[in-house]
Amino acid sequence: MNAERPPDPLERSDQALVLALAAAVRTASYYEPANAVMRQACASLAALLAAHYGEDGTVTVGVHSHSVFVGKSRVRSSAATYARFSYLVDLFTDWGITTLTFFAGVTEGELLQLVLTLARERPTTGTGPAGSLAFDLDDLLAKRGVTGVRADLLSGSGAPTATAKVEAYAAAMQLGEELAAEKVPTDRTQARRLRRVTQAVVDQTLRDPSSLLALTTIKDFDRYLLSHSTNVAILAVILGQRLGLSKARLGELCIAAFLHDSGKLEVLPEVLNKPGSLDEQEWEEVRRHPVLAAYAILGTGRLSPSVMRAVVVAFEHHLREDMSGYPRLRTGLKRRMTLFGKIVAIVDCYDALTTARSYREYNFTPHEAILYLIANAGTHFDRKLVKTFVEIMGLYPPGTLVELTSGEFGLVCAAPAVGLPFDRPRVRILTGDRVGSVVDLSEREGETYCRSVARVINPANLGQVPAVDPSIFEPSS
């Protein structure tokens, strides 16, 4: 994939420090303080800190724009370390921490208290407005005798506003609508807008993948193709990001995914929206759309690499791993799908399955859509990519209605955080005393989970349900 520059030794030791901090906090969420693994994790962290103190006797670890910094230098993550980096970023974000400053002389005991506090008293996002943390982390640490570490917290104004979160999504929908009239961007201004909007989607995904993921569940049936294009673009970028693609590649992937069904607009709308099953001739029409899309994108002007990729993706997105599917291949030259094609094939299928259609007797829940992908991994879809997609979405993706072992009904509103078991999402409770609150199914009391999914429900054949809180659309004060 993208060639990453090998890290220099200094960078590698920064990376080791970040990984050790993430590992220690993670360990603290699973093990008791007295556990040997726990002690070992704190000892490694202390040793790495000792190697890092600068002239002023401090080391800082900070998070800014979804990147981790040690001192002033940004520490890059790789595909292999992504999960641990992401865990740390989420941790800092949930606590509202911008920087942790470690002072020389901090003891292993203090570090143990620090990681226990961070891991076990982590505020859950979604329960209240940002900035309303019940306590000041610094005070809490002081009370526990941790004097060798200082936490700088985000001031309220720094948090992104609610409208900013939906802006990229709304802009993509609006652009899609404007382009729909012409199928594809035909002049330079439009091509430029397409780039800007897709860049905003990529930026927003890098900052906060889960809020965009939730937006993909809105599903506006009246404007199916528009929300479908936007959703496929978002899901593709989320998957691409997890694969460690560079920002430049993600930009290209986003454009390709956004345009993948361009040709569908040429297929007769009465065929596209026809209730009931299609006859052979109508199927023939539908099967032409990848080629029509590829052809339409070809006409957009200068053939940049990004246009080339979009053409390939449009052509490939209904092909299967074994090269069956459509369009039927004839030259004998095509023996494999491209990475982008594989990504879009998976997320396209997922979004199509989770979109309720008038002609379907039964609409898939997101959970069933995931099971469908799993069942066809290796034959229709790339097995590794499906696995990664399941890691992102969880087994009960956002938009799934569930009944919990507690007897409450709930709506999955966020996938499990990176590294957590993928059957443990966050759920907004819809019934009972706790209605409106968000629970994390990874919460445990001792060895047992507080709540688990008892069954997936599909009332009124709704399939997927919007997992977004409508208040996200209110302009923030």
Place this chain on the structure above:
Amino acid sequence: MTEQRTLADNRPVTAICRQLHRAYRDMRLYPAEHPVVAESLGLLAGLLDSYLSESGLLLLEVQEDQLLQDGEPVYSHAPRPDNMAFLMFRDGIRSLTFHAGLETREVEAFVRCLAQANDLTESDHDLVTRLWEQDFSHIDYYVADPFLGGEVLREGTIDVLRETVLRRLDQVRSGEGLAGGPRTGRLQAIRPTPVDLSRLDSGESATGEGPADGSQRTVDEAADLVRDFLVVLLEIVSTDSRNYDSASYGEEAPLTRALVRVVETYLEGPDWAGLELVLEQLQQLEAQGRCPAGYLGLVMSQAVTAERVGRLLAREGQEAPPDTERAKRFLRAVSPWTTSALLEALVVAEDRSARKHLLDLLESGPGLALEQLASLLEDSRWYVVRNAVQLAAGMRDSAVVPHLERLRRHPDARVRREVVRALGGFGAGPVVLRALAATLDDEDSSVRTLAARALGWLGGREQETSLLAQVEARDFPLRPQEEVEALLGAYAAIARERALPLLDKMWRRRLLGARPLAVRLAALKALAAVPSAAAQAVLREAAKSGESQIRKAAMQALQDGQSGRSGGGGGRP
């Protein structure tokens, strides 16, 4: 328009901006590895570093033609196309921030983006996209994009989304599954069936730390991208050709343009396997009737331009022989459709072996038509015309002669020289001889010289008078030695015995006024071409001259005459 104010010279940032501009300028003037660029960037990085380590950050406001810090101008530059502020402003950038920790390679990448900004407008990339792709850690910029800004995002857009969510959530609340209200007591947790998950477990996660999977790691290589793209294009041609009318395969059709682009990319590479694939596949598709007959030719004639052929040939010799062979094979294969490109490549080719290669290709091809040459003979570039004349000479088609006759008056002497040489190759026809004789009046001595030589071995009595007129011209003795020799030699070769009186007079010293030695020596040389006893006698007399140079020249001429070698300018080249 912003009002121009004087720069705040007392600010350290003014010096930083000045250095930024220098680095930007050097990056455009010098190749990337040039020491000047490195030095410039080093200075800039140093200045930024010392400023940032004190101030933490540097925030610049971008205006139409200046950069401001705290409202005070710290950079401006005329003319505008070289103004960095303008480059950024044009693309919507309204502010620029450098953060402490800025790395040298970020500085370099930033300056490179600016340096290429003007080339970028020609291409698909705009400056903002380029900066965005760099994914800087320590450089931020704010882009005022009316499309993403809240005010242009139509009010309705967000409202519609909100309505949709509310409507669909209502459906959930009325859903029968939830209508029963909360249940009590703990339920059993479900587990996905083992079969489901085991499907995934046999495959490693794509983000895992396991060994790299070759097939997936290489998909993003640029070369693969073009190949993947080509394969899709070929699939489209072979799948859907029946669905498009012939206009879909025209010169301007997207499919054609895309195939041309692929061939162009392969030629730039060059990627011989790719080129061979295009050839083979399109040939096959044509044969199967899946695309219009002649489609391959259409694609190749657009992609294979003279410039690209020239570059390919220039690379020959630097490449391994097998590649040279493939280049030859490819050019031969496409030569039926690329005659004019090959022709133009030939006329502009400097390198002799490239010319030979091109000549071979052209000669083995479908054959040159005079019409193809005719336009080159009209070309405004002198060397194109000259090379075309050379090609025309090779055609041995007398229909070329009128063109040459016309080009005798070409403004460039280098072309006229080639014309005279070419005319000489067409033999002693009346048109050729008339043209050559007329050329003796050319304003350029070297042209006249060539014409005289050609007449020496082609001309007859009709041209004798023209030659004589030149020799008797008042300025004749003052002309360059080469020309004098050529004219006297040609005259002698045609007039023979009749030339004796004049030549005999000419080698002698004049009583009144000086006859240049060069003329006298040339006359002796010309005498060698006159095969008569009288001419021999004249030469023998001259061989006894008191002037050593005359003596030597006469003896040489005697020798030349005996050995049958022609003296003077009358011999065939």
